[in-house]
Amino acid sequence: MNRSEMGAVAESCCGPSRATPSKQRSQPTTTPASSASDSATKAAVVAELAASATEELQLIGLGAAKFQMGSEDALAYPADGEGPVRTVRVASFAISATAVTVAEFARFVQATGHVTDAEKYGDSLVFQGLLPPRLRDRMPAPVASTPWWRQVPGACWFAPEGSGSTARGREDHPVTQVSQRDAQAYADWVGARLPTEEEWEYASRGGLDQQPYPWGDVRDPEGQRRMNIFPGEFPEGVPGEVGTKPVTSFKPNGFGLYNTTGNVWEWTASTFSSGSYASPAASGTTDSTGAAADPVMRGGSYMCHSSYCRRYRTSARTSASADSSLGHTGFRLAFTPASPG
Numbered sequence: 001m002n003r004s005e006m007g008a009v010a011e012s013c014c015g016p017s018r019a020t021p022s023k024q025r026s027q028p029t030t031t032p033a034s035s036a037s038d039s040a041t042k043a044a045v046v047a048e049l050a051a052s053a054t055e056e057l058q059l060i061g062l063g064a065a066k067f068q069m070g071s072e073d074a075l076a077y078p079a080d081g082e083g084p085v086r087t088v089r090v091a092s093f094a095i096s097a098t099a100v101t102v103a104e105f106a107r108f109v110q111a112t113g114h115v116t117d118a119e120k121y122g123d124s125l126v127f128q129g130l131l132p133p134r135l136r137d138r139m140p141a142p143v144a145s146t147p148w149w150r151q152v153p154g155a156c157w158f159a160p161e162g163s164g165s166t167a168r169g170r171e172d173h174p175v176t177q178v179s180q181r182d183a184q185a186y187a188d189w190v191g192a193r194l195p196t197e198e199e200w201e202y203a204s205r206g207g208l209d210q211q212p213y214p215w216g217d218v219r220d221p222e223g224q225r226r227m228n229i230f231p232g233e234f235p236e237g238v239p240g241e242v243g244t245k246p247v248t249s250f251k252p253n254g255f256g257l258y259n260t261t262g263n264v265w266e267w268t269a270s271t272f273s274s275g276s277y278a279s280p281a282a283s284g285t286t287d288s289t290g291a292a293a294d295p296v297m298r299g300g301s302y303m304c305h306s307s308y309c310r311r312y313r314t315s316a317r318t319s320a321s322a323d324s325s326l327g328h329t330g331f332r333l334a335f336t337p338a339s340p341g
Helices: 036-050 102-112 117-121 180-190 197-205
Strands: 059-062 065-069 086-090 093-096 123-127 149-153 265-271 295-298 317-319
Touching (some): 086 197, 093 197, 197 295
Antiparallel strands (some): 059 093, 295 317
């Protein structure tokens, strides 16, 4: 993406969106040219990444239930629409125990030839701490209020930090640099869907009521880290400890789901409302101006830090445009049970 042509980047503490001043978003009309050698290199990398994908998808079946959704405690962000706390009913559904991995996404690309939005636009956003200093200094920061996000040519799911980087060695990490549209394409291929925001929060809580974390009310019980959030002082961090971790890192919650807080933000099928709660609508709807409504992301990421963003909680939410791809955002799948008969 050439943002001088595309226009402004929507500001967000958690990650800028691809956006035009009028918020009209569409698929890019051209795909950056690639040589035969580039295509061959990509095919080889995809095949290597796909080789470690497992055949079986681990699903957690959850029965119909009511729960208290949202939060009004001191940790919540009222402007994000976390409150008020309200009783919500979810129908029976199944959800994947982990986020979709690099290897699993590679198998999808290998089978379908899918080209992600980041590849079509030609760049994506990368946390500056994952870039070598010489590259970091050359990459623009498209939003002044979040200078740690750098616009990096070639950044995509198999080269998360841009041209010359690789997802090799991260096959069991959550796939990143995928848009909600890419996530939906994967879900369609599997015969699944993205979870609604209500389903996601119910599953994330793991059976606990009104607790900020999937394991309770203390972020680091007995001083032990229970999720992958930013280490040290933001945005400097601890060298070698910033970034995604394998999808089964840390203990699962009471329902058996891993990493529903921290590691990566996760796309949902619901659209964002802020300021006060409104019932989430299906992705693809429009806002009051007629522009495409932004989908909700849940869970926080490895970039969350208490000094500026405590959205590593079960009720926290943010959004980005459906074509945005970010180095801290992935997804997991949901399934609707077949009707009897």
